[in-house]
Amino acid sequence: MKGTVTVRLKGGVLDVEGKAIEGALGRLGFADVAAVRVGKVFEVTLPDGDPDAARATLEAMAAQLLANPVMETFEVALEPS
Amino acid sequence: MKGTVTVRLKGGVLDVEGKAIEGALGRLGFADVAAVRVGKVFEVTLPDGDPDAARATLEAMAAQLLANPVMETFEVALEPS
Incomplete structure (x- = not known):
């Protein structure tokens, strides 16, 4: 059985990597990008x-290890097997 | 309009971070974990x-910047607005 835990920064937390990517996309010609936020996906078998x-x-894995509850939120999903 | 680009390592590529998390989960008592793979989610507005x-x-963003086509695959999704 496969599941995924998606971890994202909370809304108020500055996403430095996202800001850098926004800048890089602008320089590549993607002028329309309003915002980029970066998160992680953990695929657990x-x-x-x-x-x-x-x-x-x-x-439990997300709460204990994968996410930092102070700055991040997480979402859990199971793939239909 | 919001879209997400999910970037994952290709199957044959060693996922060092995933292996480290597998080990840490085992030490925390999650003995059943068969595998962990780590990817990134980019939420683009x-x-x-x-x-x-x-x-x-x-x-185009994924192919030009967000993913490394040698080692990674990507998947694009649009959130219904």
Whole structure:
């Protein structure tokens, strides 16, 4: 079973990498870009089993290791198997 | 209009960060994790307009800047506005 945890910076937190990419896209001719924010996706392969348990495991992983709760939010999704 | 570009390492490429996270999850008690792969999500805000043009713009951005075509694949998605 595969799940993904997507981690994003909270809205109020300055995204330095996103700002740099905005600048680079502008220099490449993409003048219309209003904003870029950068996040991470963690694709986790778990043993097949109960989807609810898998979702709970992914949330625990995100809360304990993958996301920084002070600056980031996370979202968990299970791929249909 | 918002779109996302998700960039992932190709299957054959060693994901060092993913391996490190696998190890850390194991030490935290998540013994069942078979694999972790790490990717990036770029959330791009574009002016409202033709969805096909927006998709083409996102693909051009990914090909020219956001992804490294040698080691990475990318996927483009538009959020319904």
